Amino acid sequence: MRETPWKRRLLCGLAMSATLVMTTQAADAKKKDKDARSGPAPYASTYKPYPGRPTALVGATVYDGRGGRIDNGTVLFENGKVVAVGAADLAIPAGYDRVDGSGKFVTPGVIDIHSHLGVYPSPSVDALSDGNEMTSPTTPDVWAEHSVWPQDPGFTRALINGGVTTLQILPGSGNLIGGRAVTLKNVPSRTVQGMKYPGAPYSLKMACGENPKRVYGARNQKPMTRMGNFSVDRQAWIDAKQYMDGDHAERDLGKDTLEGVLKGEILVQNHCYRADEMAQVLDMAKEMGYKVTAFHHAVEAYKIGDLLKANDVCAAIWADWYGFKMEAYDGIPENAALLAKQGACVVIHSDDENGIQRLNQAAARAQAAGRRIGVDVPDGQVVGWFTYNAAKAMGIGEKTGSLEAGKMADVVLWNGNPLSVYSRPEKVWSDGALLYDAHDPKRKPVSDFELGQPGEGDVK
Amino acid sequence: MKRLILAALLGAAPISVSAQNVTITNATIATGDGSAPIEHATVVVRAGRIVSVGRDTTVLNGTQVVDGTGKWVTPGLFSAVTDLGLWDVEAVDDSNDTSADKSPFNAALDVATALNPASEHIAVSREGGVTRASVTPFNGSSIFAGQGAVIDLGKDAAIVMKPRAFQYVELGESGAKLAGGSRVAAHTALRNALREAREVAALPLGAQRQGDVLLTRADAAALAKVIDGTQTLYVGVERASDIRGVMALKTEFPKLDLVLVGATEGWLVAPEIAAARVPVITMPMRDLPSAFEALAATMSNVGRMKKAGVKVAIGLFEGGNQPRNATEQAGNLVALTKIPGASGLTWGEALAAITSIPAEISGFGGKAGVLAPGAVGDVVLWDGDPLELSSAPVSVWIDGVKQPTESHQARLRERYKDLDETYLPKAYDW
Numbered sequence: 001m002r003e004t005p006w007k008r009r010l011l012c013g014l015a016m017s018a019t020l021v022m023t024t025q026a027a028d029a030k031k032k033d034k035d036a037r038s039g040p041a042p043y044a045s046t047y048k049p050y051p052g053r054p055t056a057l058v059g060a061t062v063y064d065g066r067g068g069r070i071d072n073g074t075v076l077f078e079n080g081k082v083v084a085v086g087a088a089d090l091a092i093p094a095g096y097d098r099v100d101g102s103g104k105f106v107t108p109g110v111i112d113i114h115s116h117l118g119v120y121p122s123p124s125v126d127a128l129s130d131g132n133e134m135t136s137p138t139t140p141d142v143w144a145e146h147s148v149w150p151q152d153p154g155f156t157r158a159l160i161n162g163g164v165t166t167l168q169i170l171p172g173s174g175n176l177i178g179g180r181a182v183t184l185k186n187v188p189s190r191t192v193q194g195m196k197y198p199g200a201p202y203s204l205k206m207a208c209g210e211n212p213k214r215v216y217g218a219r220n221q222k223p224m225t226r227m228g229n230f231s232v233d234r235q236a237w238i239d240a241k242q243y244m245d246g247d248h249a250e251r252d253l254g255k256d257t258l259e260g261v262l263k264g265e266i267l268v269q270n271h272c273y274r275a276d277e278m279a280q281v282l283d284m285a286k287e288m289g290y291k292v293t294a295f296h297h298a299v300e301a302y303k304i305g306d307l308l309k310a311n312d313v314c315a316a317i318w319a320d321w322y323g324f325k326m327e328a329y330d331g332i333p334e335n336a337a338l339l340a341k342q343g344a345c346v347v348i349h350s351d352d353e354n355g356i357q358r359l360n361q362a363a364a365r366a367q368a369a370g371r372r373i374g375v376d377v378p379d380g381q382v383v384g385w386f387t388y389n390a391a392k393a394m395g396i397g398e399k400t401g402s403l404e405a406g407k408m409a410d411v412v413l414w415n416g417n418p419l420s421v422y423s424r425p426e427k428v429w430s431d432g433a434l435l436y437d438a439h440d441p442k443r444k445p446v447s448d449f450e451l452g453q454p455g456e457g458d459v460k
Numbered sequence: 461m462k463r464l465i466l467a468a469l470l471g472a473a474p475i476s477v478s479a480q481n482v483t484i485t486n487a488t489i490a491t492g493d494g495s496a497p498i499e500h501a502t503v504v505v506r507a508g509r510i511v512s513v514g515r516d517t518t519v520l521n522g523t524q525v526v527d528g529t530g531k532w533v534t535p536g537l538f539s540a541v542t543d544l545g546l547w548d549v550e551a552v553d554d555s556n557d558t559s560a561d562k563s564p565f566n567a568a569l570d571v572a573t574a575l576n577p578a579s580e581h582i583a584v585s586r587e588g589g590v591t592r593a594s595v596t597p598f599n600g601s602s603i604f605a606g607q608g609a610v611i612d613l614g615k616d617a618a619i620v621m622k623p624r625a626f627q628y629v630e631l632g633e634s635g636a637k638l639a640g641g642s643r644v645a646a647h648t649a650l651r652n653a654l655r656e657a658r659e660v661a662a663l664p665l666g667a668q669r670q671g672d673v674l675l676t677r678a679d680a681a682a683l684a685k686v687i688d689g690t691q692t693l694y695v696g697v698e699r700a701s702d703i704r705g706v707m708a709l710k711t712e713f714p715k716l717d718l719v720l721v722g723a724t725e726g727w728l729v730a731p732e733i734a735a736a737r738v739p740v741i742t743m744p745m746r747d748l749p750s751a752f753e754a755l756a757a758t759m760s761n762v763g764r765m766k767k768a769g770v771k772v773a774i775g776l777f778e779g780g781n782q783p784r785n786a787t788e789q790a791g792n793l794v795a796l797t798k799i800p801g802a803s804g805l806t807w808g809e810a811l812a813a814i815t816s817i818p819a820e821i822s823g824f825g826g827k828a829g830v831l832a833p834g835a836v837g838d839v840v841l842w843d844g845d846p847l848e849l850s851s852a853p854v855s856v857w858i859d860g861v862k863q864p865t866e867s868h869q870a871r872l873r874e875r876y877k878d879l880d881e882t883y884l885p886k887a888y889d890w
Contacts, residue, residue, distance in 0.1 A: 122748040123755075153749055161747070161759075210551075303886075306879050321780050322869070323581065325551035334873045342879065352780075353748055361788060364849035372852060373873055415798055421791030421849045424799055438799055450749065454700070454728060454756035458747060 045196035049431030060101025065387035065402035077409035109165025109410030111390035114349035121152030132172030141254035142179035163412035173207035237288035273327035275303035299331035305342030314345035337370020479508035479860035487528025492815035508860035536591025536838030540775030540818035561600035568678035569606025572623035583867035588784025657683030689715035730768035763803025773818035791847035
């Protein structure tokens, strides 16, 4: 079973390339339901925070996610919200449980901006492989949430080992326009709606480069080249603008999504590796009147840190992946640090069901690589790479991603410095509810799939 | 490499690279044998080999002295089961020699013929402290992937330490698919192949085989070494019952020298693996039930197997799972010791799992992956605790030769330290 996850995804495009090719949506699927667009948001979140105790974390080193660090700090939360963050002299109100964090560290809940948990779940069998609707190069009409399997054991491992409290699930990158992503609270639920992050904006997954042209080129279909990629994208935007300016008499699911992007209601998360290609995408966004919120993977982002900074675009990257495909050939471990040096926004992402369990470690590796070339990014800022910056690029930076009064009490107590290989989450709270406690065997989620199995979520 | 060592001994000075006589003093030295690190220790390398190591060791006259104060020293890392030197860009087929699904051969395939010492990935891994590795072919259209080699990562043309060091066979779910659709077919294919190999080996010189054969003669001949135990058989397998099935092969083929690769559910059958004295090479942080054959996946797999007496190495560095990050895998096993209910390794054991143990499993016990008198002079000087994320090698010696830091990546990071193009394009910055 020697197959790494990225390889599986890479091959996904090839293996499935021989499957059916649908051209356009059947006209009868389009309903004349103009009014439906203005109704309540469909598939609405039913997430409810679980009860928690008023809690005071005391004595720990606190990284607030916005670059701040407080030694011997105090973090107070109650009713699911952060009440106050301060030094040792911060008064603890009556009725609060004290948790001794001496020698330990506190960070905001970890956030992964790029995950395929649920859409490419474990076990990775074809029957559950629902991440890439590779039947047309543009599928803005599909929504990742309709593929998410909430029983994916990957969610539980991300919580326990990685302290992940929020994550964005994206469609794959086989298509130029892959569909809508969904932001989830990493709180187990029987339904996807029960995990949906209340009020998070949607994102649209787009992809440039090798994947779309490989998938469709292999079928002798457009796009076969990078210029084909841009042609198909541009035409899709032009058509969407026409739709946006029209009467919406005939509803088009895909164009609804693209219209949302053009109106600034839906963010764009753009899979793109090469510097020159990212620069072209930025111009396409200007031409068509939308904004790219983040480039994902972006292994060459370090070559255009100035451009990304000027355009206020984040780079969501791995620490050091490189070389597995042509467009990843120039990946270097100093990517994050060089971007930080330019003042550009850095997000460490996983795109991997194992990597999501160690986003903190990936960030630490990237920090260390920078330090060796004289770019010293402080620990507090590095913590922001897998907390606040991710939240910001997912449009939920006002609600989570940092420890500030009034924000969601998504909190991780680490048993050591989260930038050390020897540290793990000890307790994880989501909206103030304790969802993982290393010292309480029952305070650990086990998905339906693993019940009664030999490993049983690794609790045996 | 031997040529260079000889040259050094004879006093001839090769122009660019030569085995240096080096003494590193006052460092925190971890020998890789599983023991705890020794502070304020010294290691002496002469003529390409370790001469002495420890606190009582003194500087040897005529050696270059490196002050190791505040630094750490380990043996070079040994990466087990890698694809180093077999590709430039994995998804660019022309540059990728890991597998050959259209070849008429399988077990006869020998990676030693394709290894490229100038590979970027070798350079990058070397910079990360990896000095030795085993390289395996990947399965094409057969359960037999072919014969792997043990290499050194020194920056010279001599890359192969031991060609045809092992044969690789894939069983479990992947093997079932390759064999035609079931585990039954995979086991039948394996047993049949071994029988054909035995028949070929027994044939008088020049005699022809009978007609009912599935293997080419070259493949059958390659497997003869597996049957008589002169070549190790690496078996890719995950599920507990599949592991038992592998060990049961010894009933019919008693001389098989087995190594389990993967063994995700090894902890469920750890006492049996230990009793059979079959070593394991695994990737410890894979803790998801990624397949039905891996339902019992846990990060505690290594710790539990080790506790049961199994010899376990960290390995399976392929694709995005880079050899230079072996230290992170090892460090995570130490982290597990602090988690209630989990099993991990001590620091010394964790280092051994990426140095001496993979070297032993690869047939180089006491010779590589360890700082001990007589072992190869592979020494890594680190700027901190080698298993920690913030640490990296400062200097790397292979066979006593100090290695240069040259790679495509190194040049890119130099070029893009700034984005200044005031006077000329970046293309002139080199």
